[in-house]
Amino acid sequence: MVRILTALRRNVAGAWGAAGERWLADLPDLLAGLAADWDLVLGPPYDLTFHYVAAVRCADGTRAVLKVGFELSVEAAALAAFDGRGAARLLRADPDRGALLLEQVSPGDRxxxxxxxxxxxxxxxxxxxxxxxxxxxxxxxxxxxxxxxxxxxxxxxxxxxxxxxxxxxxxxxxxxxxxxxxxxxxxxxxxxxxxxxxxxxxxxxxxxxxxxxxxxxxxxxxxxxxxxxxxxxxxxxxxxxxxxxxxxxxxxxxxxxxxxxxxxxxxxxxxxxxxxxxxxxxxxxxxxx
Structure with missing residues (x-):
């Protein structure tokens, strides 16, 4: 069962209107497809408000972060350019589905x-x-x-x-x-x-x-x-x-x-x-x- 945070629902609908509502309705199936295709075990979502971001475990046991949302192709291009130098690594991207698999930064204190x-x-x-x-x-x-x-x-x-x-x-x-x-x-x-x-x-x-x-x-x-x-x-x-x-x-x-x-x-x-x-x-x- 996918838990969609109230703030995420409000902000996505407010920012992207009807397209955002459709994306929210499709989000459970989108996450299930990504988990199957990328062999991920989904964890709970982080408390973020414009994208769905959750901890995941990869098939080899690696801990990572799945980020799904609108307009992530630019973020993917920037992370690819940084290539892990001072930035979380981009492990995988699917621009068509608006999905990024990212290195989990631990311990993660801000x-x-x-x-x-x-x-x-x-x-x-x-x-x-x-x-x-x-x-x-x-x-x-x-x-x-x-x-x-x-x-x-x-x-x-x-x-x-x-x-x-x-x-x-x-x-x-x-x-x-x-x-x-x-x-x-x-x-x-x-x-x-x-x-x-x-x-x-x-x-x-x-x-x-x-x-x-x-x-x-x-x-x-x-x-x-x-x-x-x-x-x-x-x-x-x-x-x-x-x-x-x-x-x-x-x-x-x-x-x-x-x-x-x-x-x-x-x-x-x-x-x-x-x-x-x-x-x-x-x-x-x-x-x-």
Whole structure:
């Protein structure tokens, strides 16, 4: 019996409408087919909200993770490009069925547990992961600049005096990039797990190609972006200085990317009906950049 979490049902139906409802109705048969074809024993699902993700056991006894959902081909391409360097390994993929079989990262403690008491240590981990993940561009991934359309089309709750400058800055930063790489696209403390093969491994890449500076954006307003504690926002300048030194990137350029990504996050949140988060506070802090 497949247990479909309430949040998963609500979010899939909300994001994909009738297609999402059909996918949910077909999910038990889809999982049964994957288990048979890939010789898997399904375990309980994780408490995630936009994809069905469950622990599985493979025929040889290996523990792995099955992820099934919409639009996973880009994630598969990013994981294939990373090839296990700083990221969970992609063991198998079926794009037609929207299914990924992934390395199980164990013990799986999240990097967020180091914040705020050991924030410099967490920031150093993230910088080290970026140095490993940022391989040369590959085909099949969207560009960072493609995301500017969300800013151009926003007519909602995020003020125009944030959205307009963010769109202009994004175009400038992309045009002046000295190199491009494969990016995780949503690198932050909740997407980094403690492993055994490597000390820390990333999961859930969005998969983009572009200026590596874009990658630092999500770090600045995570973890817990819903928590608008000023003490967490106050970590941003120190994080920027540390990332600049570790990555060899100008601090003002990273601050500009941080502003862009914070505004983008707020636009996506507003467009999905959410309320302002700490990303708004970070955007205001970095606006002068």
């Amino acid at each position: 990097l967020r547990d180091l914040v705020p008491d050991r924030d410099p240590e967490a920031t150093e981990v993230l910088a080290g992961l970026m140095r490993r993940l940022h391989v040369p561009p590959v085909a099949g991934l969207p560009t960072v600049l493609s995301q500017v359309s969300a800013l151009d089309g926003h007519r909602g709750a995020v003020p125009a005096d944030l959205v307009g400058p963010a769109a202009a800055a994004m175009r400038f930063l992309c045009a002046t990039a000295t190199r491009e790489a494969v990016l995780h696209g949503d690198l932050h403390h909740d997407n980094v797990l403690r492993g055994t093969r490597d000390p820390w491994l990333v999961i859930d890449p969005h998969g983009l190609v572009g200026d590596p500076g874009y990658e630092i954006g999500s770090i600045l307003f995570n973890p817990d972006p819903g928590d608008r504690d000023p003490a967490l926002t106050a970590l941003v300048p120190a994080r920027l200085r540390q990332l600049s030194a570790a990555l060899g990137e100008p601090v003002d350029r990273l601050a500009a990317w941080g502003f862009v990504k914070a505004v983008l996050s707020e636009v996506w949140t507003a467009d999905s009906g959410g309320t302002p988060s700490r990303a708004r506070d970070v955007a205001e802090l970095l606006r002068p950049s």
